[in-house]
Amino acid sequence: MKKFLYVFNYPPEDRDLCALEFKALFKDKYVSKCYLTNKDYSVDRSVFIKAKIDIWQIDKDFDNLISKVDKLHKNYVDFKVIYLKNEITHVEYQETLQKCKDISWAIEGSVNMSKPKHVIAITKLADKWICGYYHHGVPSWKKHDKKPHTFSNSLDIRLARTLINIAAGDNEKIRIVDPCCGMGTVVLEGLALGLDIEGFDISREISWLARKNLKYFGYDEYLINKVSIHDLQKHYDVAIMDIPYNLYTPITYQEQCQIIQSSRKICDKMIMVTFENMSKEINQAGFLIIDSCLRKKTEYVKFGRYIYVCI
Ligand SMILES: C[S@@+](CC[C@H](N)C(=O)[O-])C[C@H]1O[C@@H](n2cnc3c(N)ncnc32)[C@H](O)[C@@H]1O
Known part of the structure; x- marks a missing residue:
């Protein structure tokens, strides 16, 4: 299982520059704004990295994903679950809301929607559901x-x-x-x-x-x-x-x-x-x-x- 999901973003004129940098950082050809890898970079390493998920679990079946996450006994005070949109797979907004709610029951601690100290993200990439700790790109x-x-x-x-x-x-x-x-x-x-x-x-x-x-x-x-x-x-x-x-x-x-x-x-x-x-x-x-x-x-x-x- 890959450990990290990176999401890239840039103005259209920067695509080739992002691809050039991507090749150097990830030793791979740039094909999409979403990338699964074991390479661990800080989310602010590149100006093109918009978000990163430290992946906890991946599963094709969402209910299986919930039970796998449940078994990890993750515990956060003031957390929130978000759905991270990606360019590969579209999930209807109402469904994303429901899935965020469903997975949050598998995480111990307390929810804080307005001022979360921790953000957990789920996303669907092709036929796989992913859940993990979310880092938002900060332009440090x-x-x-x-x-x-x-x-x-x-x-x-x-x-x-x-x-x-x-x-x-x-x-x-x-x-x-x-x-x-x-x-x-x-x-x-x-x-x-x-x-x-x-x-x-x-x-x-x-x-x-x-x-x-x-x-x-x-x-x-x-x-x-x-x-x-x-x-x-x-x-x-x-x-x-x-x-x-x-x-x-x-x-x-x-x-x-x-x-x-x-x-x-x-x-x-x-x-x-x-x-x-x-x-x-x-x-x-x-x-x-x-x-x-x-x-x-x-x-x-x-x-x-x-x-x-x-x-
Ligand atoms: C395009 S500027 C570099 C700007 C720099 N990247 C920045 O962001 O500030 C080129 C620099 O090369 C320096 N330069 C010109 N001839 C040089 C030489 N023979 N050896 C070292 N520096 C030289 C100039 O003084 C100038 O500051």
């Missing part, structure tokens, strides 16, 4: 949105968290670098997940402000340093490269290519973000693109940010 990653220093080049927090997940996947020991870290948006997300990450930026002013951002959230500010990618000596498992482009920091096409080449020397794997298709330049630097997606601003525009996974 949003706290870094309020970093004191930012600039127009800064990545949005949702993308930064997703890049970290694509880079680290299920490996907590991975060594990550953001060699052009700007204000440290990606570094902050890595640190929030307890990962081994450091950042560099060529600009004295920017790296100094990035340090202040880390310090503001209680992290070690010296994880950010003013060093050009061309001078980095250490080697990392993965680099997250938000390539400088000609906006706040003037840069030529040649310099962009040199940055990708220097990136090749410092990492085994690179997750790269660009504003235009740079697959040719990535390949020329000696990387192999194993996955990619275009993250558009809205469903209806053609342009957006390219995300490449390269080895």
